[in-house]
Amino acid sequence: MIRDPHPxxxxxxRFGAVLTAGTLVGWWVGHVFAILFLAMLVFLxxxxxxxxxFHRWVRLGKRSDPPDTSGIWHDLVYxxxxxxxxxxxxxxxxxxxxxRFHESSAAVPDATVILGxxxxxxxxxxxxxxxxxxxxxxxxxxxxxxxxxxxxxxxxLEGGVYNQSLEMPRLPDxxxxxxxxxxxxxDGQFLLTVRDVTRIHRLESMxxxxxxxxxxxxxxxxxxxxxxxxxxxxxxxLAPEVHRTLQxxxxxxxxxxRIIDDLLTLSHLETREDAVxxxxxxxxxxxxxxxxxxxxxxVAERDLTIQVEVDSGLWLRGTRSELYSAFSNLxxxxxxxxxxxxxxxxxxxxxxxxxxxxxxxxGIGIPQDxxxxxxxxxxxxxxxxxxxxxxxxxxxxxVKHVLQRHGATLHIQSIPDQGSTFTCDSxxxxxxxxxxSSTTLS
Numbered sequence: 001m002i003r004d005p006h007p008x009x010x011x012x013x014r015f016g017a018v019l020t021a022g023t024l025v026g027w028w029v030g031h032v033f034a035i036l037f038l039a040m041l042v043f044l045x046x047x048x049x050x051x052x053x054f055h056r057w058v059r060l061g062k063r064s065d066p067p068d069t070s071g072i073w074h075d076l077v078y079x080x081x082x083x084x085x086x087x088x089x090x091x092x093x094x095x096x097x098x099x100r101f102h103e104s105s106a107a108v109p110d111a112t113v114i115l116g117x118x119x120x121x122x123x124x125x126x127x128x129x130x131x132x133x134x135x136x137x138x139x140x141x142x143x144x145x146x147x148x149x150x151x152x153x154x155x156x157l158e159g160g161v162y163n164q165s166l167e168m169p170r171l172p173d174x175x176x177x178x179x180x181x182x183x184x185x186x187d188g189q190f191l192l193t194v195r196d197v198t199r200i201h202r203l204e205s206m207x208x209x210x211x212x213x214x215x216x217x218x219x220x221x222x223x224x225x226x227x228x229x230x231x232x233x234x235x236x237x238l239a240p241e242v243h244r245t246l247q248x249x250x251x252x253x254x255x256x257x258r259i260i261d262d263l264l265t266l267s268h269l270e271t272r273e274d275a276v277x278x279x280x281x282x283x284x285x286x287x288x289x290x291x292x293x294x295x296x297x298x299v300a301e302r303d304l305t306i307q308v309e310v311d312s313g314l315w316l317r318g319t320r321s322e323l324y325s326a327f328s329n330l331x332x333x334x335x336x337x338x339x340x341x342x343x344x345x346x347x348x349x350x351x352x353x354x355x356x357x358x359x360x361x362x363g364i365g366i367p368q369d370x371x372x373x374x375x376x377x378x379x380x381x382x383x384x385x386x387x388x389x390x391x392x393x394x395x396x397x398x399v400k401h402v403l404q405r406h407g408a409t410l411h412i413q414s415i416p417d418q419g420s421t422f423t424c425d426s427x428x429x430x431x432x433x434x435x436x437s438s439t440t441l442s
Contacts (some may be wrong), residue, residue: 007075117188177201212267262394269401279317303340310348317430326402329395330359338363355431357424366414375400
């Protein structure tokens with residue numbers, strides 16, 4: 001189609017021509033107004049006819065050839081025809097993109113599911129059908145929560161925080177371990193990807209069992225060795241050189257014992273069937289009081305100041321032994337890495353975000369690029385200094401696992417050569433005030 005360059009000008013000429021012709025014919029026959037009215041009706045009828053043709057063409061979906069018109073009607077048909085052609089090109093382009101997306105998604109070994117605003121299934125690839133046991137087309141349109149019923153997945157989906165993946169067993173057999181990740185996009189849509197991590201899960205389980213078994217097996221011979229060394233160290237008849245050697249052996253045996261104890265603690269935390277800690281009321285102020293006494297004993301011969309600020313009425317729901325282990329590890333680390341003349345501050349307080357246990361020291365600090373790694377097993381910022389201070393490299397890993405079981409998080413702020421601040425943030429749902437019948441220290 002070729003666009004009319006001046007459609008309104010042509011319509012004006014037509015209207016003028018009809019008006020002039022009607023006036024002249026009416027003057028000639030002696031009925032000017034009647035003939036003029038009739039000419040206007042003919043002109044209006046022609047436009048109504050063009051409107052009918054235009055409407056008929058639009059109603060047919062613009063699939064037929066556009067009607068042959070002129071003037072303003074030709075301009076309308078031309079503009080609409082161009083919009084239709086552009087729309088067809090866009091649809092074809094989108095269709096090609098969707099086909100490529102479907103082809104690439106179908107080739108991905110991970111299960112891929114597109115969810116709508118209400119988490120209803122809109123599309124899924126073949127891997128999702130096999131791994132999640134989805135059926136085509138019966139499950140399209142059904143909420144994903146009707147098919148993946150694990151409570152942890154439902155909580156993860158409705159929680160709205162998708163920065164981390166979720167691991168869960170596939171119900172009902174629980175023999176297959178799945179790792180799910182959700183990405184929100186578009187206008188309330190979600191992309192769900194699920195991976196089979198059964199093999200990785202089994203290898204991790206084998207590793208935990210191996211560490212636990214080896215630690216148990218090492219404990220007995222180590223106890224025997226430590227007993228003999230302790231007996232020999234107390235023998236006054238030994239030469240000084242032998243005595244110093246035995247003291248070194250005793251120190252290393254004690255260090256090995258602490259490593260084994262930490263490995264067993266970590267293994268116990270990892271292998272517990274309950275992923276969430278119990279909800280027993282824990283008197284945290286009394287817990288911190290005991291940790292403070294232990295810390296004073298550790299630094300008895302050193303010039304260290306320990307300050308304590310505790311909300312005596314603030315308790316926590318959890319497992320007392322695990323919380324004691326986590327909090328004491330943080331305090332012990334602070335005593336190891338804070339030089340003489342430094343200060344260690346322990347704080348237990350609450351705000352609108354929850355309850356917080358904070359350990360602040362004036363120690364050696366941690367470089368910023370290593371803060372994210374300090375909770376890894378056996379990771380040390382300064383290996384030589386850590387071994388010299390007696391650290392096992394497992395303390396912060398234990399802290400991390402304990403806090404995860406209690407729904408808490410660990411935040412670390414540190415400046416090298418100025419000190420570090422470790423804060424355990426517990427949610428409000430786990431905090432409670434001291435029961436009226438209880439005492440602060442127990």
